[in-house]
Amino acid sequence: MFETVLIANRGEIAVRIIETCRRMQIKSVAVYSQADSHSLHVRMADEALLIGPADPAQSYLDVARVLEAARISGAQAIHPGYGFLAESAAAAARFVQEGLVWVGPSALAIATMSDKIAARNAVAAVGVPVLPGSDKAVSDVDAAAVQAGRLGYPVTLKAAVGGGGLGVAVVADEAALRAAFGPVRDRAERVFGAHGMLVERHLPRVRHIEVQILGLTDGRILALGERDCSVQRRHQKLSEETPAPGLSDETREALGRAARQAAEVVDFTGAGTVEFLLDPATGEFVFIEMNARLQVEHPITELVTGIDLVEQQLRIAAGEPPSFDADNPLPVHGHAVEARIYAEDAERFRPGPGKITAWREPKGEGIRVDAGYGRRDQVVPYYDPLLAKVAAWGPDRPAALDRLRHALGRFRIEGPANNVRFFAELLDDPAYASGEYDTGIVARLRPDL
Amino acid sequence: MAEEIRAELAAIVWKVVVSEGDRVEDGDILVILESMKMDIPVLAEATGRVIELAVHEGDVIGEGDLIATVE
Numbered sequence: 130m131f132e133t134v135l136i137a138n139r140g141e142i143a144v145r146i147i148e149t150c151r152r153m154q155i156k157s158v159a160v161y162s163q164a165d166s167h168s169l170h171v172r173m174a175d176e177a178l179l180i181g182p183a184d185p186a187q188s189y190l191d192v193a194r195v196l197e198a199a200r201i202s203g204a205q206a207i208h209p210g211y212g213f214l215a216e217s218a219a220a221a222a223r224f225v226q227e228g229l230v231w232v233g234p235s236a237l238a239i240a241t242m243s244d245k246i247a248a249r250n251a252v253a254a255v256g257v258p259v260l261p262g263s264d265k266a267v268s269d270v271d272a273a274a275v276q277a278g279r280l281g282y283p284v285t286l287k288a289a290v291g292g293g294g295l296g297v298a299v300v301a302d303e304a305a306l307r308a309a310f311g312p313v314r315d316r317a318e319r320v321f322g323a324h325g326m327l328v329e330r331h332l333p334r335v336r337h338i339e340v341q342i343l344g345l346t347d348g349r350i351l352a353l354g355e356r357d358c359s360v361q362r363r364h365q366k367l368s369e370e371t372p373a374p375g376l377s378d379e380t381r382e383a384l385g386r387a388a389r390q391a392a393e394v395v396d397f398t399g400a401g402t403v404e405f406l407l408d409p410a411t412g413e414f415v416f417i418e419m420n421a422r423l424q425v426e427h428p429i430t431e432l433v434t435g436i437d438l439v440e441q442q443l444r445i446a447a448g449e450p451p452s453f454d455a456d457n458p459l460p461v462h463g464h465a466v467e468a469r470i471y472a473e474d475a476e477r478f479r480p481g482p483g484k485i486t487a488w489r490e491p492k493g494e495g496i497r498v499d500a501g502y503g504r505r506d507q508v509v510p511y512y513d514p515l516l517a518k519v520a521a522w523g524p525d526r527p528a529a530l531d532r533l534r535h536a537l538g539r540f541r542i543e544g545p546a547n548n549v550r551f552f553a554e555l556l557d558d559p560a561y562a563s564g565e566y567d568t569g570i571v572a573r574l575r576p577d578l
Numbered sequence: 579m580a581e582e583i584r585a586e587l588a589a590i591v592w593k594v595v596v597s598e599g600d601r602v603e604d605g606d607i608l609v610i611l612e613s614m615k616m617d618i619p620v621l622a623e624a625t626g627r628v629i630e631l632a633v634h635e636g637d638v639i640g641e642g643d644l645i646a647t648v649e
Contacts, residue, residue, distance in 0.1 A: 316617070473614070483588065510590055510638070
């Protein structure tokens with residue numbers, strides 16, 4: 130196992146990775162920007178190195194600076210977390226070229242899967258059902274309109290490379306497509322540095338279900354259960370739960386099989402997630418994309434399986450077998466649900482950075498909090514708004530939801546805006562409580578947005 | 579009457595859409611701010627002329643900072 134691991138990230142995910150390193154007696158090295166000098170991940174790590182100014186392009190996204198920090202600290206491996214460099218095939222290749230271990234899949238697997246069109250074509254070729262869409266990137270509005278006309282409106286316009294719900298728009302007709310195309314493409318270019326767009330059929334009333342997979346060093350791909358991520362605003366997840374409510378065993382197995390097939394196409398190693406849209410009426414599903422990295426919502430899988438996914442990532446990267454018996458399916462115990470606490474208001478989800486003047490995390494049986502901040506920390510406008518994740522485990526879904534409700538009622542945050550109150554409404558919503566909800570649930574709770 | 583447009587939140591100025599002296603109408607985008615990976619357009623609240631533009635692209639501004647004055 131590695132002696133020293135550098136974590137090329139910040140916030141809650143850097144803190145979470147440091148915790149596993151500590152438990153495994155691996156020295157953790159944090160990197161940070163000037164805006165993060167006093168951040169929690171810097172305070173938690175065994176060693177911390179300043180790598181640049183607040184602008185992520187000159188710090189967390191700068192491969193040369195991260196490499197230099199790895200050399201100075203003597204790190205043997207780089208854990209990218211999620212976001213920033215995690216899905217950069219170029220970064221993964223470069224680190225490996227420089228003799229470091231990349232805690233993640235091969236650069237080739239990342240390159241295929243981070244391009245949504247390449248990914249879709251690759252998995253369709255082995256028989257995984259895919260969402261109908263353009264089979265190559267479109268770069269101008271007329272080509273997009275041709276594709277949309279073929280697919281039928283409404284369609285989703287999406288950056289071919291990217292994630293986190295950025296650079297996505299659903300359009301109802303050609304006029305809306307023509308109005309949205311330029312801004313969405315510009316946004317994608319600015320955030321992801323790529324301008325190819327993808328046009329997909331938009332399916333209303335579907336559920337967003339993803340399967341956690343783990344590719345072992347012996348080539349086996351394990352499916353570690355699914356997560357329902359249908360609670361989204363701005364195409365970005367707000368809350369997730371596992372198991373997905375109301376799935377038949379047959380559908381669950383079919384999802385796991387499709388996810389393994391998708392991962393096998395690229396000889397996937399390490400932790401990843403295969404995302405699907407599922408029609409709750411029929412149980413039919415289509416592949417939308419694969420995330421070749423650790424997912425934000427991985428804690429709920431950890432809560433129901435009892436395994437540490439970051440530990441498995443490190444073990445696989447070090448060429449070791451997983452910590453559990455891979456020959457027997459992992460038993461799933463109970464139910465887990467997560468709320469993403471963002472620095473944005475609970476009504477319109479508008480960001481509101483600021484200094485944290487009060488911070489008290491809830492504690493209790495079955496409650497897990499992954500936080501990137503604490504009292505007196507400054508939430509700055511440069512980075513994503515995730516402050517913390519509150520996850521609750523219970524022996525069944527009502528118990529887990531009840532624990533989450535109580536935990537959120539005890540979470541005290543003052544200073545920046547926060548969306549804690551939104552989840553009280555969500556948990557009280559009859560459709561959510563019954564488990565019969567879909568990706569339209571937030572729009573129904575906030576019809577004016 | 580001069581109308582001061584101020585920032586509602588801490589943000590980075592991503593794009594300045596208008597120039598000093600431009601005529602703008604109520605609802606026109608003056609600048610686009612970025613905060614926590616979200617674009618926040620700042621709109622004119624009245625029809626008039628931009629007499630002062632207090633920000634540049636790349637500036638980091640705090641809540642309450644002046645962005646522009648429209649007369």
